[in-house]
Amino acid sequence: MGLAGTVLLDHATGAILSLSFLYIFAAAVAVWCLGERLGLILSIIAILVSSVLKHFDFVAMAHDGHRIGLGAEAWNTFARILSIVLVGIVVDGLRIALALERWRASHDGLTGALNKAAFQERAGVMVRQAREQGRALVLAYMDLDGFKGVNDRHGHSAGDRVLRTFAGEAARQIRGADLFARVGGDEFVALMAVRSCEEGDQVAEMLHGRLTNILRETGFAVTCSMGALVSSSEMVHLDDGGLELADTLMYEVKRSGKNALRIARGGSLEARLHVAYPPIVDDDMADILARIDPPKEEDPVERPALPKQSFFSPAPRPIDEEKRQSAVDASGILHASQDPELQDIVAAGARLFKAPIAALSIVDHDRQWFAARVGLDAQETSRAVSFCAHAILSPSELLVVPDAMQDVRFSGNPLVQSDPSIRFYAGVPIIGSNGQPLGALCVIDRKPRMEELPLQELSALANRAATKIAAIQAKAGGTDLALAS
Missing domain, CATH: 3.30.70.270 (Reverse transcriptase/Diguanylate cyclase domain)
Incomplete structure (x- = not known):
């Protein structure tokens, strides 16, 4: 708008009055706002348009005896363009220097992160x-x-x-x-x-x-x-x-x-x-x-x-998490409907431990999904708060937490501090034949459990669950058989 207004004002004031300072100012504003290349291109176009309009003014003046040669017109146009280019380069340098100083004032010079x-x-x-x-x-x-x-x-x-x-x-x-x-x-x-x-x-x-x-x-x-x-x-x-x-x-x-x-x-x-x-x-x-x-x-x-x-500590991701997740996806369990046999296995685990809660948890990308559950309303929770995500870190071992309030990994966990108020946890990992854990069969109590526990019987139930998952995978066309640890 500034360049166009300058051209119109220059034309309106006639060929005798020079408005070069306005062109320089408008070009400087254009370069500052639009950048060097676009600002100079628009400024040069404005000068060329102005020169064409002035040429017609000079032709009209020639009838009154005031003549100016084409060479002089060309020189004046070139001088204007050169002046604007030099001013544009200086203005763009100042703009870049100011932007760099502003960046340095708010960013770390080595990493580019904010300070x-x-x-x-x-x-x-x-x-x-x-x-x-x-x-x-x-x-x-x-x-x-x-x-x-x-x-x-x-x-x-x-x-x-x-x-x-x-x-x-x-x-x-x-x-x-x-x-x-x-x-x-x-x-x-x-x-x-x-x-x-x-x-x-x-x-x-x-x-x-x-x-x-x-x-x-x-x-x-x-x-x-x-x-x-x-x-x-x-x-x-x-x-x-x-x-x-x-x-x-x-x-x-x-x-x-x-x-x-x-x-x-x-x-x-x-x-x-x-x-x-x-x-x-x-x-x-x-x-x-x-x-x-x-x-x-x-x-x-x-x-x-x-x-x-x-506070609490989410389980770290296994080093081979990508392979583990592929095994979960291939099992087909995430897309299977609630299976009565798996539900019976989970209920048997709850009875075995005389516990109010039991579940077959599949550890997915960013969640744990319950293929079967007793005493839980939620179908899934965040992986960050999952006890079973800890269990799969040692596929050949059972994870037993006698009192979650005394375990630094879990004491501040929302599942401990609020519903379902977990205090005791025992989980058996379910492992695919390629060695990747899919999840865990777990039992949960709202009070600490320090007595001797029927862990071998829980492992036997996990084997039954693994066999059923293998059958679900085979029915879905998969090939990776699931085995309990």
Whole structure:
């Protein structure tokens, strides 16, 4: 619009009055807003149109004795174009330099991720949007285990490659509207909006699994410890210690062996922290936060342990998860209707243990699906909260949890803290003939069980279930026979 208006104004004022300064200004605005190439192209077109119009003005003036040669007209046009091109190049350079400085002010120069200040600024906007939309949030704090060893043994250039690879791939694993930032040497944080806290558990589990695969593909002995705070948007207060809480969760992973994930629900964690570390009279906020999150230079082992009931650990994905999932898909059980024989087997397991709950759980991509169940209303749950997802990690062994409240993997699990209030769990993996676990036959009680248990009989029931699954697969045209461990 500016260039077109300048051309019209130039034509209206006649051939004698020069408006070159307006062309330069309009061209500078065009280059700034549209970029160097498009801005200059439009500016040159405007000058050429203006030159044609001026030529007709000069022809009319020739009748009055005022003549100007075509050579002079061509030179004037060339001079205008040259002036605009030079100004456009300078303006575009300034535009790029300003954009680069703005980027550097909000991003980490090595990895391209947001820096901590920019993350906190944008996180505030994201929290407000989540509250307006009634969404939950996942705040994940990540630390690379073994990264210092990469620098020591392979040099800082190798360490820089690991950081760039991790940050680039991690940013691609989340949506464009979510946030990802580098907040320390090998520490990163992500903020993701989800529809519910239950979905947030699953998103955190999936993200940790994908990050683990990313680091595995670097070829270095580097893993990821991650703490994830899952909360409704009304309960998120990033300025009041949200990052510190997620950081403390991450250090719980460091405390217990690294390369794992701890998830906590925001409200329950903050309440339990208040009980565990009550405010001290006359202490200021910095002192209180220092007790929860000591300075980084201190040994992380010295940090006070969080109450076990405040968090839980989703099962990591098996290294050969792709093969395992293929075995699940080939079994046909996910598409089969509820089978009476499998239902009878599950009911027999409940009677055997005198337990109110039993199920045949198939561990699928991001869920556990119950092929048969007793005492449960839900047809499926998130894989992140699944006990059976832990059971399949050791296919040749039974998983027995006498008291989930005393087990750091499960004590803060939503299935323990709320309905169905799991305290006791026993599960037998169901294994395909290619060695891949499909799921588990499990029994559950709402009270701890410390007595001797009929585990061999449960394994026998699992064999019956495996035989039935094999029959379902054969009927569906599959070839992989299922066997119990």
